Structures are given as C-alpha cells and as structure tokens.
Amino acid sequence: MSRPLGESHKRFLQTMMVNGIIDGAKARALHRHCCETHGAHYAHDKLDEFIEVINAQLQPMFMQIRKGMSEEDGLQYHALVNMAETDVTRMSTDYADNELELFRKTMDLIVDSDNGTASSTDILNCADSLQTKKLKKRETEHVLNRLVQDKWLNEKNGDYSLSTRCIMEMEQYIRMLYQDQVKVCHICHNVALQCQMCENPTCGIKIHTPCVARYFKGRTDPRCPACEDFWPHEIPDVYRPPSSQSETQSAAKENTAPTPTPRSTAQTRRTRRS
Amino acid sequence: MSQRKRASNTQSSQNKGVRSQRWEAVLGDDEDDPSFTQPSTSQVQKGLDRLTPAQVDLKTAEVVQFIFVKDQKKFPIRRADIVKHVVKEYRNIYPEIIKRVGCVFETVFGLKLVEIDSKNHVYILINKLEQLEGESLNMSPSNPKTGLLFVILSIVFMKGGVVKESMVWNTLKKLRVDQGERHEIFGDVKKVVTDEFVRQRYLEYVRIPHTEPLEFEFRWGQRADMEVSKVKLLEFIGQLHEQDPQSWTQQYREATAPPAAPAVVTSANTSASVSQR
Numbered sequence: 001m002s003r004p005l006g007e008s009h010k011r012f013l014q015t016m017m018v019n020g021i022i023d024g025a026k027a028r029a030l031h032r033h034c035c036e037t038h039g040a041h042y043a044h045d046k047l048d049e050f051i052e053v054i055n056a057q058l059q060p061m062f063m064q065i066r067k068g069m070s071e072e073d074g075l076q077y078h079a080l081v082n083m084a085e086t087d088v089t090r091m092s093t094d095y096a097d098n099e100l101e102l103f104r105k106t107m108d109l110i111v112d113s114d115n116g117t118a119s120s121t122d123i124l125n126c127a128d129s130l131q132t133k134k135l136k137k138r139e140t141e142h143v144l145n146r147l148v149q150d151k152w153l154n155e156k157n158g159d160y161s162l163s164t165r166c167i168m169e170m171e172q173y174i175r176m177l178y179q180d181q182v183k184v185c186h187i188c189h190n191v192a193l194q195c196q197m198c199e200n201p202t203c204g205i206k207i208h209t210p211c212v213a214r215y216f217k218g219r220t221d222p223r224c225p226a227c228e229d230f231w232p233h234e235i236p237d238v239y240r241p242p243s244s245q246s247e248t249q250s251a252a253k254e255n256t257a258p259t260p261t262p263r264s265t266a267q268t269r270r271t272r273r274s
Numbered sequence: 275m276s277q278r279k280r281a282s283n284t285q286s287s288q289n290k291g292v293r294s295q296r297w298e299a300v301l302g303d304d305e306d307d308p309s310f311t312q313p314s315t316s317q318v319q320k321g322l323d324r325l326t327p328a329q330v331d332l333k334t335a336e337v338v339q340f341i342f343v344k345d346q347k348k349f350p351i352r353r354a355d356i357v358k359h360v361v362k363e364y365r366n367i368y369p370e371i372i373k374r375v376g377c378v379f380e381t382v383f384g385l386k387l388v389e390i391d392s393k394n395h396v397y398i399l400i401n402k403l404e405q406l407e408g409e410s411l412n413m414s415p416s417n418p419k420t421g422l423l424f425v426i427l428s429i430v431f432m433k434g435g436v437v438k439e440s441m442v443w444n445t446l447k448k449l450r451v452d453q454g455e456r457h458e459i460f461g462d463v464k465k466v467v468t469d470e471f472v473r474q475r476y477l478e479y480v481r482i483p484h485t486e487p488l489e490f491e492f493r494w495g496q497r498a499d500m501e502v503s504k505v506k507l508l509e510f511i512g513q514l515h516e517q518d519p520q521s522w523t524q525q526y527r528e529a530t531a532p533p534a535a536p537a538v539v540t541s542a543n544t545s546a547s548v549s550q551r
Contacts, residue, residue, distance in 0.1 A: 010384030011403055017383075057382045061335045084339070093343050 008040040009054050013080075016065055020151050021079040021165040025241070051078070068168040071116065071161070071194040072154065073239040074210025081169045094150065098132040099143045103152070105130075110162055111178050116193030117159040120144070167191055186225060187211040196233045203227035213238045310357050313366050321367040330367070334374045336360050341375070341387070345399045348474040348497070353395035390475065390496045398475055400500045418459050419466060422451065423476055426467065427502060428511055430477075430492050432525060438482075439490040442467075471495070504529035 005013075011034040016022070022030065031050055035042035051065050058064055062084035068077055091100060105126040109118035123144065127135040135143065144160065147153040152166045167174070171191050174182055185192035186205040195206040205226045207215065213236045216222040222231035313321070322330065340360045344351045356372075357365050364371065372387075379385040384403045390396055429445055430437045443453050451457055453464040460466050468490075471477040475497035482489045494502075505519075508529050512519035520526050 005382060005384075007384065007403065010382070013383060014385075014401070014403060060331055061338055061378065061382070082339075084335070093346075 003053050003056070005054060005057055006040050007038040008034040009050070009057075011037065012050070013054055013058075013065075016078070016080040021077050021163075021168075023241075024076040024078070027078045066168055068164060069188065069190070069208070069210065070164040071167070071192070071208055071210065072164070073241070074208075074213060075239065075241065077164050077168075079165045079168045081165075091150075091152065094146075095143070096133075098130050098135055101130050101132045102127055102135060102140065102143060103147060106147075106153070106160060107162065107174075110160070110193060111174070111182050113193075116195065117156075117161045120158045120160065123160065162193060167193070185211055187215055196231075198224045198227060198229060199232055200224065200227050200229040203229065209236060210239065212236065310354065310365060310368075312369065315369075318367050318370050321364075322370060325364075325367070330364075330371070330374075333361065333364050334371055334378065337371055337375045338378055341379075341397075341399060348398075350390060350396040350398050350473075350475060353397070386500075388496075388500065398497055400497060404503070405501075419470075422446075422460060422463075422466070423471055424502075424507075424510075425449065426471075426477065426492065427494060427498055428507055430494060431504060431507060431528075432511065432522070434524070435493060435528075437492050439479075439492060442492055 012030055015030055015034075028044065028047055031047045032042060032044070034040070035050075055064050062082065064081055064083055065078055066081050068079060069075070070077055091103070095103065102123070106118050106123050109122055109126070110116055120141075124137060124140055127137070127140040144153065144155070148155050148160075151163050153160045154163050162170075167190075174191055183192045183195055183197075183206040184190070185195060185208045187207050188211055190208075192206045192208050195208050196212050197207075198205045203224060203226050205224065207225075212231075212233070215225070216231065216235045217238055219235075222235060223229065224231050337356060337360050340356065341351055344355070353372075357368060361368055361371060376387045379387050379399065380402070384401070386400050386402050387397055388400055390398050425446070426442055429442055433441070446452070446463070451460065451463055453467075457463050467477070468479045472479045472495065475495040477495045477498065478493040479490055480493065482491050504525075508519040508522065508525055512521075519529075
C-alpha cells in the first residue's frame with residue numbers, strides 16, 4: 001500500500017538525490033535528522049520501513065533507494081538508482097559519445113580482470129583506439145577524474161575500479177552485457193569484481209573480498225563452501241569503520257559479532273596471488 | 275497506427291522503455307515550437323480515453339526524468355522542449371501529463387514545478403522544503419556559489435529590493451571577490467553573477483534607462499522570491515550584526531508580508547482551453 005510521503009521522507013529523498021549514495025551510518029543519521037526536523041515519529045530501527053514508504057512512491061518513476069555492499073570495505077550503502085536505464089546511456093547527459101565509449105571500455109577491462117581493476121595505462125591505450133573519436137592523454141585523464149567525481153569509478157594508485165554506486169545502478173546491465181563472463185559471489189550472489197577465487201580447477205567459485213572476511217572469520221582451516229578444498233588465499237580482517245560514540249553499537253551489529261576490542265588496522269588486506 | 279504500435283511496446287517493456295533517445299540532442303536550446311497549442315479540455319479527455327493508464331504513467335515518468343535532467347543547471351525549462359523531446363505524439367494530453375508531473379514533484383520530492391512565464395511557457399523547479407542553515411547532513415560540500423549568491427541577495431534586500439551594480443561590486447570587493455580578477459573558486463565572477471545567476475532566475479540584472487555610460491541594477495529573481503526565505507535571511511543578518519531582525523522595520527515588514535501566489539502548475543490552470551490564455 002503506498003502511503004503519502006511526509007516532509008521527513010521528502011527531505012531524505014532530496015538528500016539522496018544530491019548525494020547519489022551514502023553509507024549506512026549516514027543513512028541512519030539522516031533518518032533521524034529528517035524525522036526530528038519535521039516532528040515525525042522516529043524509531044532507530046525503522047529505517048528500512050521508512051525507505052520502503054519512499055520506494056513505493058518512487059516506483060512509478062522507475063527509481064528506487066537500494067541497499068548494496070561495497071566491494072572495498074564490505075559496508076552497506078544506500079543508493080538512489082534509476083531503474084529505467086538498462087544501459088550506460090543514463091550517463092549520456094553528462095558525457096560525450098567518445099567519453100561513454102571510454103567508460104564502456106574501462107568497464108570491459110575491469111570485468112575481464114582478475115582483481116576488478118583497470119590500470120590507467122591500459123585505459124589510456126583504449127583512449128587511443130576509440131571508434132567514435134580518439135581522446136588525448138590529457139582529455140582521458142580529465143574524463144577519468146570526472147567519472148571519479150561523479151561516483152562512477154574509484155581510483156587508487158592509478159588503478160580504477162567500478163564504484164559501489166556504479167555496480168548497484170548497473171548490475172542488471174552488467175549481467176546482461178557480460179553474461180557468463182562476469183563473476184558472481186558465491187556467498188551473496190551479487191556481481192563480484194574484487195574477489196577471491198577457489199583454486200580448484202573444477203570448482204573456481206568466486207567470493208567478494210569482504211564476503212571472504214566475514215565467511216571465514218575466525219576459522220583456522222578455511223574450506224571452500226562449494227568443493228571443500230583448502231581456501232589458499234589470505235583471509236582479510238573484517239573492516240570496522242572508525243567508530244563514533246553513537247555508532248559503535250550499530251556498526252557492530254551491522255558487520256559481524258562484536259569483538260571485545262576494536263581492531264586498529266581496519267582495512268581489509270588485498271589478496272596475494274601466486 | 276503509431277499509437278497502437280506504441281501500446282504493444284510499452285506493455286512488454288514496461289520497466290525498460292522510459293528513455294531510449296540520446297540526451298545530448300535534447301540538451302541544446304531549441305526554438306519555440308510554433309505548432310504546439312494548448313489542447314482543450316475535451317480534446318484532452320478524448321486523448322486520455324484512447325490510452326491505457328500504464329501508457330500515461332510511463333509518459334509522466336519520462337517527463338519527470340527529463341525535467342530533473344534539464345534542471346541540473348537550474349536554467350528554466352521550456353514547454354516546447356518537453357513537448358518536442360518527451361511528450362511527442364502524446365501532446366494532445368499534455369495538460370493532463372504536466373498536471374500529474376506537478377503532482378509527483380510535490381507529493382514525492384517536495385518540489386514545485388512553477389510556470390514563471392505564461393507567455394513563453396517556461397518552468398522552473400523550486401524546492402518547497404526549507405533549506406536549513408548548517409545542514410551539514412546535506413553531506414555534499416555546499417556549493418560555494420550559494421554563499422556568494424546569498425551575500426548579493428542580502429545586499430539587494432537590505433537596500434529595499436533594488437541596488438546599483440556598482441554597490442554590489444564594491445561590497446564584494448571588501449570580501450576579496452573582485453569582478454576584475456579571476457577568483458580561485460568562482461572563476462569569472464562577473465559571468466557567474468550577471469549571467470549564471472540571472473539565467474537561473476536568482477537575480478535580475480536590468481539596465482537603468484538613460485544612463486551614460488550604461489549602468490545596471492540588481493533585483494531578486496523569481497526563483498529567489500520563491501525559494502529564499504526573507505525571514506531567515508534577516509535573521510542571519512541580525513546574527514551578523516548582533517541586532518534584532520525587527521530593528522530593520524521596513525525589511526522586517528516586507529519579510530513577514532504574505533507572499534504573492536506563484537503560478538503553480540495545478541489542475542485549475544492546465545485544463546484551460548486555448549482561448550482563455
């Protein structure tokens with residue numbers, strides 16, 4: 001049943017529109033802020049229902065606020081996604097044809113790769129052989145910067161990966177375009193670009209790096225959930241965001257069973273491949 | 275004919291078919307489409323009878339998306355563009371579509387679609403939710419241009435609603451914003467203030483007649499009138515000067531006067547027939 005939206009819902013939605021994507025902690029804070037601002041009933045554990053009310057109204061507009069996991073830190077994010085576009089064309093208001101072609105090629109490289117990234121060198125090479133119109137080095141760098149700013153790509157040490165928002169928004173398109181070529185996480189069943197793979201040649205299942213952290217946490221003898229071969233890769237730590245006073249409780253609930261002392265080096269370590 | 279074909283397309287691709295056109299073509303400024311005249315109420319009803327609710331809903335969604343895209347720069351949106359690029363062959367039910375679109379903006383997003391020019395049929399999308407000061411939960415780095423705009427709006431308001439261009443520049447210069455120099459954040463300040471803010475309808479930049487050399491004055495634009503709370507502005511200035519906002523009696527009176535009703539897109543004015551316009 002679609003309930004009419006209160007001002008608190010609209011404010012939440014407007015903020016989502018401005019930001020595109022926000023992490024779980026900010027979503028909870030925003031929920032509280034919106035309810036308090038407009039004197040709406042607030043319950044800290046009712047965020048999902050609050051969003052469902054908004055989504056019911058957004059559905060005829062082919063938009064939804066969706067939850068997704070970041071491949072980088074394993075945290076949950078909320079993103080406003082456009083359901084109507086099944087293609088990269090939803091970006092075509094902001095990017096020229098050849099820039100979109102570069103983005104598509106970057107996506108090809110990323111999906112193809114072992115570690116879900118594409119190096120700037122490889123992307124620059126693509127820029128040189130675009131079918132629409134070639135891009136020079138400086139122009140390519142400029143486009144890549146914009147793509148990062150607009151939250152389609154992440155950049156780290158010259159390597160580019162698809163942002164959480166990008167994956168959430170384009171998951172359908174990615175699956176349709178790449179079919180069997182794209183890796184899927186055995187644990188959470190979403191598209192998996194930054195992941196580990198079972199080394200058993202007859203198995204070969206993939207698991208997101210953060211999903212690995214959670215699934216194998218605390219196990220001394222990690223085994224592949226599908227074929228039970230030894231899981232040879234380094235099991236990263238579960239990422240714990242730097243906790244603020246009010247957020248410690250909810251952060252603990254969100255990720256795993258709470259540990260007695262917070263870990264200091266919170267980042268998940270990248271796997272070392274042979 | 276083409277409508278029946280569209281019917282089958284939409285039924286099967288309900289969730290996918292909102293937009294397939296290329297947007298770049300759509301973003302350029304078009305000339306006014308002289309062939310579009312507002313259909314009458316009976317024409318609209320006939321048109322609606324021939325379509326399924328799903329088709330009308332889909333078209334409404336497309337217009338909403340289109341307006342969001344066009345609104346990104348905050349420049350006004352022309353009815354001609356909406357009709358040409360999105361509504362297309364559904365133009366005979368345009369009033370119904372735009373009415374629903376207006377409704378969606380209000381009930382879902384807390385925005386208002388306002389026709390600011392009923393002669394040339396131009397709309398702007400304004401925010402009905404109060405912009406809270408220090409809304410750090412807005413999270414995105416606040417646009418520095420907003421600060422600049424706010425200063426100019428304050429100057430104009432405190433001076434009674436109209437201010438000579440030179441006064442604005444002199445005041446900004448004291449804040450180290452010089453129209454003659456390239457500003458590290460705003461770039462070409464003169465362009466931002468006299469072109470961008472004006473196109474966005476935040477300011478009006480009007481020639482003062484019979485001035486030699488040519489002089490201009492600033493006034494609040496229609497968007498500022500609708501979006502900016504004069505009361506809040508006065509409170510802000512009060513804080514700045516550590517004075518009670520009410521100490522500026524004239525400005526306070528103006529700030530608290532009931533607002534003039536804007537031409538909001540409602541059912542009342544969209545089903546009007548051509549002859550009434």
